[in-house]
Amino acid sequence: MRKPQLFDNLRRIGEISPAASVPVLEENQSIIFDSQAIMEYANDIGDGSLLPSDPLLRARARSFLSWQHAGLSGLCPRLSFKSAFYSDKRQMAKEEQTCAERSFRC
Template identity: 70%
Template sequence: MRRILYTGTKNASSWAFRAWLAMRELGIQFEERVVDIRKPQRFENLRRIGEISPSTSVPVLVDGDNIIFDSLAIMEYANEIGGDALLPAEPLARARVRSFLSWQHAGLSGLCPRLSFESAFYPNKREMTSDEHKDTERLFSVWESELKSSGGPYLCGELSLADLVLVPTVIRIYSHSPQLNTWPLTHQWIVKLLARECVEEWVSQARSLPPVILDNY
């Protein structure tokens, strides 16, 4: 069966990154078609995506005659067809992973909205504000507690969808050089996560592109 995953510009498409990561980590074969979501071509390109997807956004997975048009749905579907390797078997642990998935999908409580995924690839980055430091410290505390409870090296022990869904968030925050001395487990987790082959592949391609500068940075 032929699968096509429509993704977006590598240094601007964090949601497509999440779906792509799940597919790649599970070894699922697919053809990738990159949609340029930079302005001004963004609007016409997404209009064309709207011809196959009601969300008029990426990612979109075309699997035979079926369309899956949401990043979280694609991640869960990939896990199901990929051997269920990225969700724990135990129900409570599975629910814990889904809690992180849902939290990220809902916007992670509005964490550092001006530190966009695009900003991770800016050649000159600004200092984080005091509010951004407070937000990230709260998030680091959550991750540190989870890693301490699970025993690591990933959030719920073994690599799961919880880790993959957070990769773009980790990249955008970590690129702004936060202090992680107080959260050693979180620091180790971040380094390990960013060193994964699939993550490095996407990030390498993202860094090769002209930065997408947003006005509210």
């Protein structure tokens, strides 16, 4: 999580992942390096049990996945997952809080 470790970890991840980021799934000597692709793959090998079987509900779930994957309207790039481990957290800006509240209303 610290800068030297982060750069070393990203370099090592980059040896197997074209995006040099996580998550990465290695399955049968193949690399799946995108969170949405990993989720779709898990749904496929789990006999479709991860996503709803109803086409409309499945499309709605995929809409949320795409929104999250795109950064929740810019929220994710400004709020690092790593910050969850920081003891001194900054307050969310008004637009970040508005976006987070909007995601919970859906």
